[in-house]
Amino acid sequence: MSPWVVGFSVFIVYPMVSSLYFSFTRYDLLSEPVFVGLENYRFMFTQDPNFWQSVRNTLWMVGVGVSLRIVFGVVTATVLTWPRRGAKVYRTIFFLPTMAPPVAAAVAFVFVLNPRIGPVNQLLGALGMEHPPLWFYSPGSAKWGLVLLGLWGVGDAMIIFLAGLLDVPRQLYEAAEIEGAGPWQRFRFVTLPMISPVIFFNLVMGVISGFQYFTQAYVASVATSGNRVATQALGYPQGSMLFYSVYLYQQGFTYFRMGYASAMAWVLFLITMACTALIFRTSARWVHYGGALR
């Protein structure tokens, strides 16, 4: 127990307390921290357009990215329950992309979605699309590139849904079928409620990690912007990939604005807590424990 207590104090408690303190200072690591009161928070909320852009980007990613991932996860898991033979092979294939290290996966997608030489756009061009998207090179489509990347690696969510789906008692479907429910109704009124706890779990985890989205955005920006200095590429194109954690990293560790970064971290913490609390509050309405049918 005691190593954990030491670790907990040194690596969690002390940093939390001092980061709260730093959030009220200007601190560049080279000179002593200067207490500035609420200045960092004032600047953040009233004078820093990049902050708001990073918030908007992140909320978009959490909203669109996480929900599409859940939908696609449920779809792929459902599809995996169909075959009576070969299910394991399909499952392995569907899961494989999840194993690709995020950096490698992002690099691969930057290439696959390259507007001129990437196979996806060549295919779209061959299909007669005149102006296929520029993907990671255009602010309008860059985040969709990341969404696709997220869907490709849907495996971890999918496996959990699959376990949930296989846990649904068969009698429920049979009962529904006897009562004349079609496939969609069976899905809507049997499957969905039965796996709602799993959806809830994935939603909470997705939201928490969505707010910390970093690696894929970092890699995509650095690989596409062509800028010699990696840190100057962050957010490319046009700040559309400037997610909250990316911006925090830039402020804290490339500009050495440690005080400001700490303030951002606390705001992040509070937003995450608020969103999670909100999901928990609403969960009573749509999460069904104990298999009760609606």
Added chain:
Amino acid sequence: MARELPTGGVAAGVVPRPLPPGVRRRRFLQAVANHTVLVALSAMFLMPFVFVVLTALMTDRQALSAAIWPRPFRWSNFLEVFRAIDLVRYTWNTVQVAVGATVGVVVSCVPVAYALSRLRWRGRQAAFVVVLSTLMLPFQVTVVPLYIIFVRFGWIPSLKPLIVPMFFGDAFSIFLLRQFFLTIPEELTDAARVDGASELQIMTRVVVPLAKPAIAAVALFQFLYSWNDLFAPLLFVGGDPNLWTLSIGLAQFRTMTQVDWNLMMAASVLFMLPVIVLFFLAQRVFVEGVTLTGVKG
């Protein structure tokens, strides 16, 4: 994607019973349709891998062209890439971090999880709540002071910040292990206690052998996490290319000298390969582990 739902909503298999030929025909067609969807999805999941590998085998000029199929196959790219970037060093650094962190997590988390599930002591419940709440804490909140601590220790740049903290426990792993330990019947440990075994002996001789799957999952998760992570390595060793991990090396590939898509893809392949091999070796542990966190959590 969602369009496929209504047509394919036969969510679970149907109990076999004798069927008239018409129904059997429908079932057969249904199976063909099902497998078509599955094969199409499989193709989508595999395509990016295929493109990456094919591009890794092209010449640099060809990789910049519209070509899909390499001509000729340049297997030497996989050697070339070692000259373009210091892949050996990155791999060695990554292995050190991943192995070190994994050992650290297992060694430190098993006793804590044991104490939280098997020992009765005042404040146990409170301690568990604390562990749970740190699961929610974004790394970003602690990272600035941590960076400053490591600077004071003279650990920046070095691999230590990526390894040493793991010897002091990790909330996620503690949580996962505790959940599993709780499923081990009390009678087993009580019996050992009656036989006069110390708590340490009970833990190492009774609980650990029974909890092998969970420990394997924890180890695997930590290994993969450390192998893949970009954020922490970027912070703590980003300043010294000699200490870069594979993640940093690949992320910075484009900004460094002498690179092109073919070599970048070759490097990606080499980076993915060990993890994918590991996955095939330990697929069961892995899938069970993911499911354990999701469903039982």
Added chain:
Amino acid sequence: MRRALVVLSVLAAVGAACTAGGGGGTSPPPTIEPSGTHEPVTIEIWGAWSGRELKQFNQIFPAFEEKYPWITVKSVGNRDDEAIVAAIRAGNPPDVVLSFGLDSVGEFCASGGWQDLTPYIEQSDFDLSQFPESVFKYTSFAGSQCALPFLTDAYGLYYNVDLFEKAGLTEPPKTFSELTEYAKKLTEFNPDGSIKVAGFVPWAGFYEFGAVTLSIPWQAHWYDESGEHSAVATDPRWKQALEWQRDLVDFYGAANLKRFIAGLGGEWGAGHAFHHGQIAMMIDGEWRTAFIQDLAPDLNYATAPFPVPDDAADRYGMGQIGGTIIGIPRGSPHPAEAWLLVSWMATDTDTLVYMANNVRNVPTTYAALESPDLDVTPQFKTFLDIFQNPYSHYKETSAIGVQDQDLMGAFMEDWQEGKVPDLQAGLEQVAEQIDALLAQARI
């Protein structure tokens, strides 16, 4: 109880470790009699060199050690600014530091992280007139000369002679309107309307083209004379520069240009578009001559100063300069020996010529520039001249480091895409953001 004590003591220890810091005094600099006898000492220099360049860099020290036999120099490569700042902060910096990060000079000087060298300079009668005046613009900040130059970069125009001949052009463009005209003549489109060869790619973020490289030939100022306010909204040059840029972007079409860029090889690889005649002109630094020699020796190209605004034609010949800097960090263990090394590195002709010939940068003293040993090709000569042009400069540094150019770069990304309806209003917004950051840095 014991556990609580452990926690408390750990917290206290860590707390103490985190609040300590170096203080800066203004006592006279330590000096050392260079010709006397001394205890042997080893001094350490950190820099971001790596690979081949690091090996070449390490070759310079034996000459120094011969001159000062009691000093041994240990050179550590792969140490970028982040590592250096961390070491200064931790109180165990090396004796001498070397940085490629010009934009941090403001922060280095203002924070005292890099010591003001003025007392050393005065004490040792160090002659500053051996450097062209222009180097002081990027080695000092707010009256603190906290660094000395150690070779520099210079930016100019690269153009493909074969493509010029094909288009019937002989001389490089000298003004921005000529640049536009040339670029249009040199551009070739494919039948489907996509770009085959681009005359000049005016896209921020493409290779070296960006906010800084655009502002300097346009003579656009980043700050007003007080240095306390951004000038991006008040200096009319900014508007002219950006409108010039948009005009040329519109010639290609932004989306068309992006698609073209996305398919080009990387800046540092063998697939570089200029090496393969895919772009006819570009702005780049003197180092490109070495890359071309290495990777595309048959390329028929020439260099020239970058064009200037039509109404500033008298400044033709100037360009962006600025390069590696060296200095003494706060807490340097052997500052007297460190100064010997810094002053030697900054001025020793053989060393500068050797580095210039191998790493292909522009040497920074008059003596080295004129040295007969300096290996000068016609393409490289252009950059020696640009460096010595009295109008050449780097962008004004400030206490906010690269944040100003990052903001401007982000704005240019919007602008070139046509996402900025009102240029003046947009520039005012950028100026406001820069001012806000400056104000924050002063609190």
